[in-house]
């Protein structure tokens with residue numbers, strides 16, 4: 289999966305790469321929810337600096353193997369996310385979307401804090417790939433009711449309207465993208481245009 293199409297109703301759609309979406313999502317999560325995570329862009333073996341797209345491309349689909357492949361030294365390594373939580377900097381494992389969703393199966397009755405305590409790698413990987421646990425659970429067809437939406441979301445998201453796709457803002461906020469799009473149009477803000485188009 290090299291990219292994803294974000295639908296904007298019947299006539300418009302834009303394409304963002306997976307790595308561009310992930311970067312925008314982590315910026316939104318920091319600004320909106322104070323959730324602080326960043327992929328570590330380095331191979332453990334050869335120390336080369338990697339692109340986020342290299343890491344995403346190097347993941348395999350085996351839910352039990354969370355490593356990625358370095359395009360330079362061709363060795364597999366465990367990618368990491370640098371997180372800042374409770375004023376401490378902690379490295380957790382960066383899992384691919386598949387591995388993250390696989391772990392979340394049958395966990396919908398656990399509170400977000402419990403999931404973070406039990407498996408911080410899954411918690412932060414889920415936020416990176418899906419914007420919220422609610423959206424991650426939705427991908428496996430489960431309604432997750434234990435995560436709080438953003439208070440006063442309309443005021444909080446206004447500075448980001450048009451600077452990120454409505455869909456990404458919605459994922460990180462816990463409301464539908466239609467509501468985000470309606471707010472953006474009401475305020476007369478043009479939709480986000482991908483730089484890569």
Ligand SMILES: [Zn+2]
Nearest residue numbers: 331334358361
């Ligand atoms: Zn390497």
